[in-house]
Amino acid sequence: MVGPEEPPLAHMLFVDGENSPPPPDLIMDAVLLHAGCELDLALAWAKWYPTSNHFRSFREAGIECIQADEGSNNADIMLSLRAQKEVSERAMLGQGGVAYVAFGTDKGFSHLLKAIKTTKGWKSVYVTSYEDPPSILVRS
Numbered sequence: 001m002v003g004p005e006e007p008p009l010a011h012m013l014f015v016d017g018e019n020s021p022p023p024p025d026l027i028m029d030a031v032l033l034h035a036g037c038e039l040d041l042a043l044a045w046a047k048w049y050p051t052s053n054h055f056r057s058f059r060e061a062g063i064e065c066i067q068a069d070e071g072s073n074n075a076d077i078m079l080s081l082r083a084q085k086e087v088s089e090r091a092m093l094g095q096g097g098v099a100y101v102a103f104g105t106d107k108g109f110s111h112l113l114k115a116i117k118t119t120k121g122w123k124s125v126y127v128t129s130y131e132d133p134p135s136i137l138v139r140s
Contacts, residue, residue: 025060
């Protein structure tokens with residue numbers, strides 16, 4: 001008897017569009033190279049100005065831009081909630097995968113990286129251009 005097939009691994013990218021130092025095209029190139037396949041999801045959060053070059057560069061890289069609510073750290077909070085929701089829902093369906101989280105050196109994201117990697121079948125990858133990131137982020 002053959003059991004049900006496991007769903008293919010998911011590969012998702014979540015970007016702090018306000019504090020992600022590499023240019024979006026470099027983020028996307030690095031993630032696609034690491035994943036070795038197309039992404040299921042590529043999202044960035046910021047307080048976007050639709051006519052800005054910053055907004056345009058994310059869209060041109062194939063990253064969907066989500067408008068963050070006004071207020072301090074709202075982009076970070078929205079990113080974290082969506083990433084955890086996506087990983088949890090997929091894990092409940094038996095799907096594993098890799099969640100790439102791109103941001104600067106904000107230690108507040110350590111909880112998200114840990115939560116993802118402790119979800120059965122999931123890995124978290126911290127995407128940054130900083131050569132010496134805080135140790136708490138490296139451990140997460």
